[in-house]
Amino acid sequence: MAKYTELKREAYEANMEIPKQNLAIYTFGNVSAFDSSLGVFAIKPSGVPYAELTPDDMIIVNIEDNTVVDGNLKPSSDTKTHSVLYRAFKEIGGICHTHSPYAVAWAQALKPIPILGTTHADHLVTDIPLTDILEDDAIKKDYEEETGNQIIKCFKNLNYKEIEMVLVACHGPFSWGNNALKAVYNSRVLEEIAKIAFYSIMINPHVPTLKNSLREKHYFRKHGSGAYYGQNG
Secondary structure, three states, rough: OOHOOOHHHHHHHHHHHHHHHHOOOOOOOOEEEEEOOOEEEEEEEEEHHHHHHOHHEEEEEEOOOOOOOEEOEOOOOOOHHHHHHHOOOOOOOOOEEEEOOOHHHHHHHOOEEEOOOHHHHOOOOOEEEOOOOOOOOHHHHHHHHHHHHEEEHOOOOOOOOOOOEEEEEEOEEEEOOHHHHHHHHHHHHHHHHHHHHHHHHHOOOOOOOOOHHHHHHHHHOOOOOOOOOOOOO
């Protein structure tokens, strides 16, 4: 349908950033783009290689019941995770899930990524959180939906607008933003932070976390009313 053309284009362009940014191989990973006025999101079709995708291949899904509104292919197997997050995190417009190796390694090691330096603090002032491991009954019930619920549980006392990324235990990273391209940007940032933290701990296993004054200085150079980084400061 013509009314979904722009939403499909946004989702397509964001999905094409996944291989471009080396965030996944083959058919791994997916991005979605949400239109709150229409109550739908566009998402990558399941199991289709990135090189074969076109904007028309993007699947339009109803936010409430996950029914396919437009499209001839099966949507991503992670569709229900995306819809859970859109319903809970009311102000986001895009979600990205990848299998980038450093972020996945931290998720598989069951470790949140500690804030060790200013590269991390440029984007958030806390560790990158890690969900709990899914219980067996949740896995059997509805794995993808329960994955979304596990992320929501992890953010019970966290602000999703300040922390736009998470590690799902034993699985890998999810990120989000005000649009689909920002969600991919956050995934790429997460992977870089994960890599730097890994090397830092390899060099010095006893490296301390970054002190608060440096966390706040670097974060607020880029965020908030007093930001001065870039050409708009």
